[in-house]
Each structure stands twice: as C-alpha cells, then as structure tokens.
Amino acid sequence: MTERRNVFLIGPMGAGKTTIGRRLAPALGLDFYDSDELIISRTGVDIATIFDIEGESGFRERESRVLDELTQLDGVVIATGGGVVLSVENRNLLKARGRVVYLTVPLELQLRRTRRDNQRPLLQTSNPRERLETLQREREPLYQSIADIVIDTAANDSRRLARELIEQLSNTD
Numbered sequence: 001m002t003e004r005r006n007v008f009l010i011g012p013m014g015a016g017k018t019t020i021g022r023r024l025a026p027a028l029g030l031d032f033y034d035s036d037e038l039i040i041s042r043t044g045v046d047i048a049t050i051f052d053i054e055g056e057s058g059f060r061e062r063e064s065r066v067l068d069e070l071t072q073l074d075g076v077v078i079a080t081g082g083g084v085v086l087s088v089e090n091r092n093l094l095k096a097r098g099r100v101v102y103l104t105v106p107l108e109l110q111l112r113r114t115r116r117d118n119q120r121p122l123l124q125t126s127n128p129r130e131r132l133e134t135l136q137r138e139r140e141p142l143y144q145s146i147a148d149i150v151i152d153t154a155a156n157d158s159r160r161l162a163r164e165l166i167e168q169l170s171n172t173d
C-alpha cells in the first residue's frame with residue numbers, strides 16, 4: 001500500500017476522469033492535473049495533431065513521461081488518458097505511487113458523452129461504437145488489474161459521484 005495521498009483516475013474515454021477529477025481534488029485539498037491537458041499545453045497542439053505527426057507511439061511516449069513526472073508528486077489527483085494502462089511501466093507507477101480509481105461507464109452513455117467533440121483521434125472512425133467496444137475488451141483487464149476502487153459512473157451526476165468516491169477513499173485509507 002502506498003504512503004502517498006495521491007489519487008489516480010483511470011478508465012475509458014467518456015468515463016468522466018477529467019470531470020470528476022476537477023471536483024474531487026479541491027474537495028480533498030489536493031492539486032488537480034490532467035495528463036492529456038498537460039501534454040496539450042506543453043506541445044502547443046491538440047492530441048489529434050500529435051497522433052498525425054508522431055503516430056500513437058509518439059503520443060504514448062509523451063504520456064509516459066508526463067505520468068512519471070506527475071506521479072512523483074505527493075498530494076495530487078491525476079486524470080489520466082484512457083490508454084495509459086497499456087504500458088506495464090505506467091501501470092506499475094500508478095500502482096506504486098497512489099490509490100487507483102477505475103471509473104466505468106456503459107457503452108451507450110460513453111458514446112453519448114464522447115459524441116460532442118472530435119478531440120479523440122481513436123474515435124475518428126466510421127464506427128465509433130465498434131472502436132469503443134474493442135478498446136474496452138482489450139483494456140478492461142488492465143484497468144481492473146491495478147484498481148483499488150471501481151466506481152460506475154452511470155448514475156450520471158458528477159457531484160454525487162465525487163462524494164461517493166470521497167466516502168470510499170476514506171474507508172480505504
């Protein structure tokens with residue numbers, strides 16, 4: 001078990017990692033970071049552009065560097081990218097340096113939540129439903145393998161979800 005106060009939010013696109021992390025951090029008196037947003041602000045371009053120029057592997061390298069840096073802090077909530085669990089090094093860092101919260105979301109809701117913006121290059125396909133299903137099949141065991149807490153976000157109210165999460169975190173101190 002980690003000595004750090006850190007909380008790491010993992011889960012697929014549209015699970016609400018960014019949305020809930022923003023609420024959770026001030027409520028816990030911790031600082032909030034979003035790894036996707038940090039990558040965007042450091043490179044000065046959006047994630048789709050990074051995928052275009054460097055491929056997914058270039059993005060994954062950036063993501064691993066940012067994750068290593070952020071998880072060395074103490075007292076942070078980090079909203080990770082949906083694919084962060086693909087690398088065993090990332091999974092080990094997350095497991096060792098904080099408590100890991102896996103946010104789950106049913107497919108229909110996930111589709112609805114991700115439909116609005118086109119910033120997610122992996123969903124720029126003719127069949128986003130199939131893509132989300134495939135990604136989830138591949139990643140579900142990886143999310144589960146490092147999760148300390150699993151929360152279903154289908155209740156659809158981020159304020160209540162943040163409260164529920166604070167409760168669960170205090171029970172697993």
Ligand SMILES: Nc1ncnc2c1ncn2[C@@H]1O[C@H](COP(=O)(O)OP(=O)(O)OP(=O)(O)O)[C@@H](O)[C@H]1O
Binds near residue numbers: 013081
């Ligand atoms: N609990 C919720 N209730 C209603 N809407 C939500 C909830 N959580 C997230 N949303 C909405 O779903 C969309 C996606 O949420 P968010 O960006 O937080 O997901 P994410 O897990 O960070 O995804 P990504 O991995 O792509 O960064 C946003 O428009 C957000 O407002």
Ligand SMILES: O=C(O)C1=C[C@@H](O)[C@@H](O)[C@H](O)C1
Binds near residue numbers: 013082083084
């Ligand atoms: O699920 C994924 O692989 C991704 C999720 C987003 O958070 C971003 O990190 C990027 O669009 C890739």
Ligand SMILES: [Mg+2]
Binds near residue numbers: 017018019036080
């Ligand atoms: Mg996010």
